[in-house]
Amino acid sequence: MSYADERFIQNCRDILTNGVWDTELEVRPHWEDGTPAHTVKKFGIINRYDLREEFPILTLRRTYFKTCIDELLWIWQQKSNNIHDLRGHIWDSWADGTGSIGKAYGYQLAVKHQYPEGEFDQVDRVLYDLKHNPASRRIMTNIYNFQDLHEMALYPCAYSMTFNVSGHTLNAILNQRSQDMLAANNWNVVQYAVLVHMMAQVSGLEAGELVHVIADAHIYDRHVPIVERMLEKEPRPAPRFVMDPSVTDFYRFTRDSFSLEGYEPHPFEDKIPVAI
Numbered sequence: 001m002s003y004a005d006e007r008f009i010q011n012c013r014d015i016l017t018n019g020v021w022d023t024e025l026e027v028r029p030h031w032e033d034g035t036p037a038h039t040v041k042k043f044g045i046i047n048r049y050d051l052r053e054e055f056p057i058l059t060l061r062r063t064y065f066k067t068c069i070d071e072l073l074w075i076w077q078q079k080s081n082n083i084h085d086l087r088g089h090i091w092d093s094w095a096d097g098t099g100s101i102g103k104a105y106g107y108q109l110a111v112k113h114q115y116p117e118g119e120f121d122q123v124d125r126v127l128y129d130l131k132h133n134p135a136s137r138r139i140m141t142n143i144y145n146f147q148d149l150h151e152m153a154l155y156p157c158a159y160s161m162t163f164n165v166s167g168h169t170l171n172a173i174l175n176q177r178s179q180d181m182l183a184a185n186n187w188n189v190v191q192y193a194v195l196v197h198m199m200a201q202v203s204g205l206e207a208g209e210l211v212h213v214i215a216d217a218h219i220y221d222r223h224v225p226i227v228e229r230m231l232e233k234e235p236r237p238a239p240r241f242v243m244d245p246s247v248t249d250f251y252r253f254t255r256d257s258f259s260l261e262g263y264e265p266h267p268f269e270d271k272i273p274v275a276i
């Protein structure tokens with residue numbers, strides 16, 4: 001069975017059995033019809049995925065691998081904050097009339113900062129350090145910029161990556177303050193697993209562990225029956241992740257540089273409502 005399935009099942013069972021509801025509280029998110037979107041949650045979930053063992057994608061339902069990669073490249077490679085640069089419509093509800101989601105995600109990664117060696121944005125500094133300072137304990141990104149929060153349509157959820165080189169292995173921690181388990185848990189895991197593979201390949205390293213630290217891991221009220229049905233499914237083996245080995249420049253990866261072999265998730269008919 002896919003290890004990602006195993007973690008997802010354990011996490012969701014724990015949330016549904018031992019989690020805490022916010023039904024009595026005022027909440028920010030709402031459904032399309034205006035109803036408050038309440039959740040049941042567990043605080044402080046940590047999942048470790050060993051990327052040498054297998055690729056962490058769900059088989060309980062399809063995770064849209066290519067759409068995940070489109071969003072990943074939009075944020076980390078294009079460093080865009082405009083939905084017109086993104087194939088797919090997952091960010092449409094948070095964009096303004098010009099298509100901007102404000103000073104979030106890609107915008108923050110593109111901001112240049114001064115270093116002794118010159119100016120770098122956050123992504124280029126990571127690439128530089130992985131090549132030139134692999135022993136560094138300062139290889140990280142952080143897009144939770146308090147100064148700009150008031151200009152973000154949604155505050156960053158997956159907000160920080162810490163990269164760490166041990167021998168020839170690249171490990172990473174993804175810090176996430178808030179996680180919509182059904183809509184985006186595996187979505188985020190797949191994205192950041194691909195990112196670690198990309199960073200490792202262009203730095204001459206091997207992808208190792210992705211440690212996913214989630215502060216508020218929640219299931220929305222309208223998602224509970226859908227998650228319960230998913231938990232009844234029998235997990236299947238993980239597919240094989242394939243990445244074009246000829247790409248050595250981070251900015252040369254495209255959505256076609258990645259594929260999965262033997263990905264056979266369970267059919268899934270539900271349309272997932274997304275809380276706004």
Ligand SMILES: Nc1nc(=O)c2c([nH]1)NC[C@@H]1CN(c3ccc(C(=O)N[C@@H](CCC(=O)O)C(=O)O)cc3)CN21
Nearest residue numbers: 029064067088090091154180183184187272274275276
């Ligand atoms: N409440 C909430 N949950 C989220 O996961 C989320 C937000 N808000 N706001 C910002 C982004 C947008 N994200 C989204 C939004 C929609 C899907 C979604 O509809 N996924 C479908 C279909 C994807 C497709 O058609 O390619 C799915 O079945 O996973 C996923 C992530 C993740 N983020």
Ligand SMILES: O=c1ccn([C@H]2C[C@H](O)[C@@H](COP(=O)(O)O)O2)c(=O)[nH]1
Nearest residue numbers: 028155157158178179180184185188
């Ligand atoms: O990459 C993402 C982006 C967003 N989410 C979810 C987590 C929450 O359900 C909402 C954001 O609402 P907040 O009130 O700002 O926490 O979006 C995600 O899981 N992954």
